[in-house]
Amino acid sequence: VVIKDNNILMEWYYNSHTRSDINDIRSAGKSITSLLLGVAIKEGLVQNLDQDVYSFFSKEKYPSIHEDYKQIKIRDLLDMSSGLDANADDWRTPGNAGQWMGKDEWVEYLLGIPLAKKPGEQWVYADINAALIGAIIEETSGMSLNDFARKNVFAPLGIKKYYWYTNAANQTVAAGTLFLSTVDFAKLG
Numbered sequence: 001v002v003i004k005d006n007n008i009l010m011e012w013y014y015n016s017h018t019r020s021d022i023n024d025i026r027s028a029g030k031s032i033t034s035l036l037l038g039v040a041i042k043e044g045l046v047q048n049l050d051q052d053v054y055s056f057f058s059k060e061k062y063p064s065i066h067e068d069y070k071q072i073k074i075r076d077l078l079d080m081s082s083g084l085d086a087n088a089d090d091w092r093t094p095g096n097a098g099q100w101m102g103k104d105e106w107v108e109y110l111l112g113i114p115l116a117k118k119p120g121e122q123w124v125y126a127d128i129n130a131a132l133i134g135a136i137i138e139e140t141s142g143m144s145l146n147d148f149a150r151k152n153v154f155a156p157l158g159i160k161k162y163y164w165y166t167n168a169a170n171q172t173v174a175a176g177t178l179f180l181s182t183v184d185f186a187k188l189g
Contacts, residue, residue, distance in 0.1 A: 001186040008183070022162060022179040029164075029178035030130040032153075032188065034078060036145065037133050039152045045140035049075040056136045057111055064112040074136070076119040077129040085116035086126035097127040097175065105169035107135045127175035134174025145172035159184040 002010040013019065025032075040046045054069035068084075076082045086095020093099075095113040100106040110128055117124075134145040141148050146164045149172075154162065162184065165177035180188075 001182050003183075003186050003189075011183070013182070017182075019181065019183060020161070022181050023185075024177070024179050025185055027176050028185075029174070029176045032149065032178060033130045033133050033137075033145070033174040035153065035188070036137055036149055037074070037078070039148075040137045040140060043152075046074065046136065049073065049078065053077065053132060053136070056139050057107075062108055062111050064108055066112055066114050068115040069111065071115065072119045074133065077133050079120070079123065080125055080129050081120050081123050082126075082129050082132075083115045083117040083119040083121065084113050084126065084128055086113060086124070086128040088125045088127060093126075095126055095128040097131075100131075101127070101173060104167055105171065106131070106167065107138075107169075107171055110135065130175040131173065134172055137174075138171060144170045145174050153188075154184075157184070157187045159187065 001008065011019070037046065041048070050073050052070050053072045053074065054065065057065050059065060072082050084095050085093050087093045088096065090096060091098050095110070100109050103109060110131060113128065137148055138145055144166050146166045149164065159180065161181060163179040164172055166172045
């Protein structure tokens with residue numbers, strides 16, 4: 001699909017897929033989470049990228065929040081240089097998505113993951129970074145990331161048919177599991 005000046009210039013589907021099919025956009029969902037962070041900043045829910053992660057989560061609500069989160073800035077999450085003990089290529093790290101994504105509630109678990117390195121020093125691909133950005137948006141907006149996206153981005157763009165996995169605690173997987181049609185994905189581009 002090629003869109004220019006709000007007009008579809010070219011559209012072609014393969015392998016029995018059609019315009020109405022929704023597809024898993026995989027880790028490109030992290031870019032949608034970043035876009036939603038921009039909306040949260042515009043709305044004043046987040047002040048800037050240098051805010052520490054700890055400041056968004058109360059100790060009363062999340063008693064296991066690790067003090068290390070005072071050192072991690074939102075910028076570190078966006079850059080995947082948070083320093084958290086998480087690595088998508090190493091399932092043994094406590095922050096690996098396989099350790100938390102299937103839980104009915106994962107924010108409490110994620111906030112207990114300690115640092116393995118100093119924030120900002122090393123890039124390590126890990127879903128925990130986007131998940132924490134999503135959790136910040138959920139915490140400040142009072143709604144799931146799924147609902148926040150629907151209200152602020154999807155509905156205004158006419159995106160009606162999509163699926164974004166949200167667990168039993170109304171927490172959306174901000175690192176992926178977003179299914180969109182090709183045309184709707186192109187609208188976001």
